[in-house]
Amino acid sequence: MSFERQALTGSREENERILLSQLKSLIEDEPSRIANLANASALLNVYLTDINWVGFYLLQEGELVLGPFQGLPACVRIALGRGVCGTAAQKRETIRVEDVHQFPGHIACDAASNSEIVVPLYAKDELIGVLDIDSPLKGRFTEEDQRLLEKFVRVLADYL
Known part of the structure; x- marks a missing residue:
């Protein structure tokens, strides 16, 4: 399969549609969880601006593993309840942090x-890990980003 980078110059809704469509086309025929997560992180890395890290931590034997x-x-390895990733996994909710230096235990x-x-990332209603994205900018992630990324992981979860 060939991947073609599409410029995100449309409205927020159009850009979201393109991103989710690209995700589906990358993962819909691939049964490998690792391959799908790899392509999902690469796709986000291409489309998101002002980020310096994007990827997944997977829940294994009670801790998150890169x-x-x-x-x-x-x-x-990150223990549940530790840092932003471990806290989001433990609480099973999305966490947005405007300034990581102010987050206890970052x-x-x-x-x-x-x-x-x-x-948080689920497969068949079971927590399997988290999507983690970092930015060098303070306050980089908005409520709109959160909604988009939550949709992104729901689409991804359908293929895991």
Whole structure:
């Protein structure tokens, strides 16, 4: 399959449609969870601006373990309840952090990161991990970004 980068120059709704359509086309015929997560992180890395890390942590034996990602090397294991990722997984809710340096227990894998969003990832109603995205900009992630990323992981979950 060939991937063609499409410019996101339309309305927010049109850009969202393009992104979700690209995701579906990348993963719909692939049974490998790892391959689909790898392509999903690569797709977000192409489409999102002002980010420095995007990827997945997968729940394994009660802790989050680094999965497919785009960016600098990262922390390999995160305990539930620790940092933004572990907290989002434990609470099973999306967490947006405007300034990670103000988040109690933040885990600094990349010193350039200043804001973060973490979205729980489910497969068949079971938590399997989180989508984690970092930005060097404070306050980078909006409510609209959160809604889009929650839709993105719901589409992704249909194929995991």
